[in-house]
Amino acid sequence: MMTLKRIFINFKNYSYLMTQLITRDFKRKYKRSVLGVVWSLLYPILMMSVMAIVFSHMFRFSVEGINYLVYLMTGIIMWSYFSEASNAAMTSVVENFALISKVYIPKYIFPVAKCLFVGINFVLTLIPWLGLIIITQFGLGTYPANINIYYLILPYIFICLFIFTIGMGLFLSCVSVFLRDVFYIYGIILTIWNYFTPVFYSIEILPPSLKKIFVFNPLYQYITAARQIVLYGKCPSLITIVLLGIISLAMLTIGGIVFKKNQDKFIYYI
Numbered sequence: 401m402m403t404l405k406r407i408f409i410n411f412k413n414y415s416y417l418m419t420q421l422i423t424r425d426f427k428r429k430y431k432r433s434v435l436g437v438v439w440s441l442l443y444p445i446l447m448m449s450v451m452a453i454v455f456s457h458m459f460r461f462s463v464e465g466i467n468y469l470v471y472l473m474t475g476i477i478m479w480s481y482f483s484e485a486s487n488a489a490m491t492s493v494v495e496n497f498a499l500i501s502k503v504y505i506p507k508y509i510f511p512v513a514k515c516l517f518v519g520i521n522f523v524l525t526l527i528p529w530l531g532l533i534i535i536t537q538f539g540l541g542t543y544p545a546n547i548n549i550y551y552l553i554l555p556y557i558f559i560c561l562f563i564f565t566i567g568m569g570l571f572l573s574c575v576s577v578f579l580r581d582v583f584y585i586y587g588i589i590l591t592i593w594n595y596f597t598p599v600f601y602s603i604e605i606l607p608p609s610l611k612k613i614f615v616f617n618p619l620y621q622y623i624t625a626a627r628q629i630v631l632y633g634k635c636p637s638l639i640t641i642v643l644l645g646i647i648s649l650a651m652l653t654i655g656g657i658v659f660k661k662n663q664d665k666f667i668y669y670i
Contacts, residue, residue: 414506418512418516421510421517425514426517445528447476465543466545466631466632467543467544467545469540470536470545470630470631472599472600474529474626474627475600475627476600478561478619478622478626479597479623480522480525481521481561481565482561482564483590483594485515485519485522485565485569486569487587488514488517489510489565489569490582491583492510492513493573493577493666500667501667507663507666511566511569511573512566512570515566515569522558533545546629546631548629553625553635553641554629557622561648563649564622564648564652566652568655570658571651571654571655571658573659574655574658574663575658577666593617603620622644625640
């Protein structure tokens with residue numbers, strides 16, 4: 401596997417290309433859009449409003465003792481980042497075949513650039529999310545969210561999620577070169593994965609036998625750790641903090657090894 405030193409050198413050498421790829425994605429996403437990047441702030445607010453009506457009033461979902469709207473939005477923004485970034489990374493190598501076939505470029509730059517692009521949008525969505533947390537202190541919902549010193553751990557949780565997503569993106573972008581059916585299969589996997597991630601419901605409503613399965617869901621671990629801080633004012637246990645890092649690095653290692661071993665064959669299959 402490529403050494404970390406070599407990877408950092410490549411990122412430095414190809415930083416301009418990385419910037420151009422991210423800029424291109426921004427222009428493509430907001431082309432002919434009147435509000436442009438403002439949608440990154442407006443979309444989660446609109447989504448929050450819709451979800452609040454659907455799950456709080458129509459389906460009557462709630463979690464006892466905490467602000468359900470913050471509970472819901474914490475799950476949504478973290479799940480949305482993973483699903484959108486991993487989907488975008490999966491198609492990144494195939495989409496850039498014209499560039500890959502003309503000049504030598506470290507191919508892992510493409511899935512990483514996609515994760516960074518979606519990551520920028522994720523950071524922007526944190527603004528209305530934090531705004532929502534603050535508003536709960538002034539009467540939005542029965543229970544206010546918890547503001548505490550443990551918020552300093554949130555960046556670590558988000559970085560672990562980002563690293564895990566890059567690893568998944570490297571793996572998917574490699575497999576999709578050889579098997580295009582992955583584009584469709586992964587959509588089904590994401591749907592199932594979403595149902596097995598407690599984004600809008602509480603794991604406490606499930607039978608004990610099913611709860612044990614959720615422990616093996618990385619997204620459950622990331623989302624639950626963030627919710628412990630924001631909703632309960634508790635610091636995730638040291639075991640949890642270490643586990644988040646291990647899961648992230650394990651996925652990055654797996655994705656990196658698979659990508660590295662197969663990248664030289666891409667040119668024959670794209």
